[in-house]
Amino acid sequence: MPEISQRAELMPASPIRKLVPLAEAARARGTKIYQLNIGQPDLPTPQVGLDALKNIDRKILEYSPSDGYRSLREKLAEYYAQYQINLTPEDIIVTAGGSEAVLFAFMSCLNPGDEIIVPEPAYANYMAFAISAGAIIRPVVSTIEQGFALPDVAEFEKLINERTRGILICNPNNPTGYLYTRREMNSIRDLVLKYDLFLFSDEVYREFIYTGSPYISACHLEGIEQHVVLIDSVSKRYSECGIRIGALISKNRKVRDAVMKFCQARLSPPLLGQIVAEASIDAPRSYGAEVYEEYIERRKCLIDGLNRIPGVYSPIPMGAFYTVARLPVDDCDAFCAWCLSDFEYEGETVMLAPASGFYTDPGLGRNEVRIAYILCKEDLKRALVVLAKALEAYNRRTDNKQPVSQSSKAGKPDE
């Protein structure tokens, strides 16, 4: 029987989705699960987006242009202008979600064996797309003690060699919620220029910034316009993850021409999603404001609650709708699985994403989890109660077997 490819062997299982079979079994037993593992908001899609579907007056659901409808690209250009990102429709290529934008960016810019530097913890699927392109992710590790700030430039330079072709950032960051400062973005710009690198910048969470700090897009950085490949998606900002509409944006004509070859090969991005996305951009201001207020409150609820559980620590995320929290357990992979397979409190349990999957080094993030605050406050509060009970029960159980060796590291940092 023919064997599968080495690339498929290398591909990581999704840390966000790999516990799904255990969750299904728990649900089959009647256990209610608070799903904090996945970035699927529970907030409604804008009504104008839903209405656009009802109003489709087509007899044929035909191919769209490979780079997406021009009307959508024009709307997107107007949208970016609000953020002082100046684009023409030609700079924008519509993709099947931000996912396809990352894949096509890597396919177009990276040769097998090429390296990109990525601050970690990082969105796990970057690794999958890098493997798809035969490229190698070299991590610079940010730490919970430093609130996941960008590691020092010296850490990047240690890794730079003749195979280094780019830097990838996610800003505001998934999974940490960190927002890069002007100073940090400038230091990235300097690196990109000094070593002639691509800057892949995933900025799908720009709507969700909760501090007074400014949002500095890679597209705001002067002098590296030809180096920047912006990754975007409407999934999170309009709570329409299922329509699979994202964008790859670049001022670099050669990059766009290369990406277009991959786009033409897959013919076109989803037609129906483009119709919904285009309409959603016209959602009233009140839609965005309500969503924003809701996340502000959820963030406070979650972070306060987490830090009140003995031995748990979470920094305060500045953006997106995730946090990486440290738990007083040795191995969050085992703990997260156990929550689904062996635990319930009054018929309920929690589903978390073990943070180990967000690091390249299998030894890192063992006592961390990513938590998405995509449930209503009432559910979040209840989930926190269940999580506290789970930690108690888990450690009572492990105390009988072996001590939690990392317990000293698991306390709150001094800062």
Place this chain on the structure above:
Amino acid sequence: MPEISQRAELMPASPIRKLVPLAEAARARGTKIYQLNIGQPDLPTPQVGLDALKNIDRKILEYSPSDGYRSLREKLAEYYAQYQINLTPEDIIVTAGGSEAVLFAFMSCLNPGDEIIVPEPAYANYMAFAISAGAIIRPVVSTIEQGFALPDVAEFEKLINERTRGILICNPNNPTGYLYTRREMNSIRDLVLKYDLFLFSDEVYREFIYTGSPYISACHLEGIEQHVVLIDSVSKRYSECGIRIGALISKNRKVRDAVMKFCQARLSPPLLGQIVAEASIDAPRSYGAEVYEEYIERRKCLIDGLNRIPGVYSPIPMGAFYTVARLPVDDCDAFCAWCLSDFEYEGETVMLAPASGFYTDPGLGRNEVRIAYILCKEDLKRALVVLAKALEAYNRRTDNKQPVSQSSKAGKPDE
């Protein structure tokens, strides 16, 4: 400035879409274009599919499972049973069009440098997906003189070496309309078994078979169940190319597990497309019958008309809705471009796909074009008139410059 990848340099421009800028310019001059270059049917999407959109009663357009909704996979399994293809929903993975199914099949099964054998002319994007996976397409060439029948087994065996990992077929065939016989399919099965190969089989045109000959699916071949990866799409059968819903099907658990890693990385296939596809499977029998009758008539109209133009020859396609025809010109790339840039007859012209893009060897197919019969008969008839006038005018023009050197080859074959 950083350079794009070698893979992107290698990627071919789509032979179907590369003339688009010339067509846009012609349209801007007010020329009407009969578009025979692309497989976008003009027939309506089933009403039940369109109605399903209107009836969506969701507040959130959320992610779907990475392998697609189970309800869709169950419906698909019922659909395949009508063709004596026995599948469970677990054998079926929903993809973003047949395109993504091909890409993920290659990514999962082929290592860089691995080779697959493909009868040519072949759908041009197979090459693009092979390049994406770093794999190499080794062509066995079928000829218009033989009606594009499968080349002899000896031709395959000449190419088989230690890097050969699979055979890819498209049946009924795009671009030739050829339908593989039982004998041909058995010879492919024997090769697959003898050399332990994958068989990638793209069967998206199974609805469109116009002869009494049976449709032999790769899934009907006994003894190679673990070798077969079936590629499918609802695009053509329900005239809904824009919804981007296809499927990758395999009885090989290892292959499916590998493919699922790529599926999880891109999160999910399009939600809205799945809803339309699932409803479309319930289209009344009359829908399929009407579409079928229409293509039967168009086929007759096109092929008769082509063979009546002096120097033009087209075999009679047995399936799909394309034919590869030979034209009395030296270089169809130049001719097809010229039709858009320099020709019009009573304000009209034709857009054809030069067949050279369907062959790996740049010397092959120079005097062939692919023509899709996806326009109504009236338009097809008119397009044939315009094509005849274009050939006349083009050859008058080239006669003044240089003789058509291939003119003896461009006549009708003896058969």
